[in-house]
C-alpha cells in the first residue's frame with residue numbers, strides 16, 4: 295500500500311522546484327510580496343480557501359470544516375545576507391538570501407498542502423505562511439505576533455512547525471518536550487554624564503568611564519546574580535559615545551539583548567539591569583533604561599511531542615529520532631505556542647561532509663530533506679485531525 299512517505303517522495307521534483315524558486319527570489323520580512331502571491335496561487339489551485347495580507351504579508355490557507363482545527367506554520371522571510379554559493383539557483387536579489395532555510399519551509403508547506411488536498415478528513419486544517427520571523431517591523435512586532443493580532447490562532451486547537459537543521463542528517467528529526475528556544479528582550483540604555491574638555495576630566499562627569507563600570511556590572515549578572523542552573527545570556531551589541539579625542543561626550547548609548555528560557559529569570563534580569571546601570575548614578579552620572587519585550591521561549595507541549603515522536607518512529611524509524619541540543623536562539627513561533635498547545639521539531643538537512651551553518655552566506659541544504667518534512671507534518675496533522683490533541 296502507498297504510504298504518506300511514498301506520496302511525499304513522489305513530490306520531490308516539485309518540492310525542489312518550489313524551494314529553488316523561493317531561493318532565487320528571497321524577500322526580507324514584511325516584504326514577502328512575490329512569495330505570498332506564489333503561495334496563495336498554489337493554495338487556490340489546490341482548492342484551499344485563501345486569505346492574503348494576514349499579519350501584513352502572511353497567507354492563510356484553509357480546508358475542511360469544524361473541529362478539530364489544526365494549524366501548521368511555515369515562515370517565508372529571508373535575511374540581509376549576500377549569498378556566496380555558486381549554484382544555478384543562487385539568490386538573484388543583491389544582498390538578500392534565504393540563509394535560514396525558510397525557502398525550504400515554504401516549499402514543505404506547499405507540499406503538505408498538496409497531500410492534504412487529496413486526504414479526506416474531519417475537521418479543519420489551517421496552513422499558516424508567516425512573514426518576518428527574523429525581524430520586527432517599525433513598531434517592534436514580528437510576523438507571528440502580527441498574524442496573531444489578525445486572529446490566526448482563533449479556534450486553533452494545536453499547532454506544529456519545523457525548522458531545518460544542519461546539525462542532523464537527512465532522514466533524521468529532533469524533538470524535545472519543554473523549552474527549546476530562548477525568550478528574547480532588547481534593551482536600550484543611555485548613560486548620562488556631563489561633557490567637556492578631555493584635558494580637564496575633573497570638571498566633567500565622563501560617561502565613557504561610567505560605561506566601563508556598568509559593563510562590568512552587566513557582565514556579572516549571569517555569573518553572580520542568577521542561579522547557575524537557569525540558562526541566560528546578556529550581550530551588548532552596540533555602544534556609541536563620543537566623536538573626538540579631546541572631547542568627553544555627554545552620553546553613551548547601549549543596545550543589548552537578553553535571552554532566557556524562564557519568565558522568572560527574565561524578570562530577575564530586568565531588575566538586575568536596573569541595578570547595573572544605577573552604578574552610573576552612584577558615580578555621579580545618571581542613566582535611562584528601556585527594555586522592549588520580544589518573543590517568549592518556545593515550550594514544546596508534551597502531547598504534541600509524543601505525537602511527533604510516534605509519527606517519526608512510524609515513518610523514519612526509531613534510530614532517526616534525535617535529541618536537539620539546547621540553544622539560546624529565539625523563534626517567534628513561540629507566540630503561537632504561548633496560546634495553544636504546539637511543538638516545533640528540527641528537520642535534519644545536513645549536506646554530508648560539507649556542513650553549512652544557518653545565517654551564513656554559504657548556507658545550503660540537502661534537498662532530500664523536503665519530502666521528510668512534508669511526510670512528517672502531513673501525517674502528524676492527519677492523526678491530530680483524527681483523534682484530537
Ligand SMILES: [Zn+2]
Nearest residue numbers: 394428652653
Ligand atoms: Zn534564522
Ligand SMILES: [Zn+2]
Nearest residue numbers: 394396427457
Ligand atoms: Zn529560521
